[in-house]
Amino acid sequence: MYKGNDSISIIVNDEVKQVAVNVTLQSVIEVYCEIRGVDMSAIAAALNGDVITRSRWQSQVCQANDKLELFSVVAGG
Structure with a gap:
């Protein structure tokens, strides 16, 4: 995902990924x-076990x- 000097490791769906320091959840999901x-509109996200609403993706x-x-x-029933 990212190959810069200023990076951190996060786990995305059980895979370790390198991302930029201060990257937003929105950017990672994009x-x-x-x-x-x-399609991004069909994605839901949980960060460290907590569901993060779409409205918080840009600030998280x-x-x-x-x-x-x-x-x-x-969707369905």
Whole structure:
């Protein structure tokens, strides 16, 4: 995801990833969706076990060793 000098390690869906220091959750999710060809509107996020609402993605800064779980939202009943 990132190959710069100022990076931290986070875990995204059980894979260790290097990201820029002070990167937002929004940026990580954008890259994840682009790489996987997933529509960002169909993604939900949990950071360290807590669901993070879409309205907080832009302001939530990732910290070293954060555990991010991204999953597809499925509508239905």
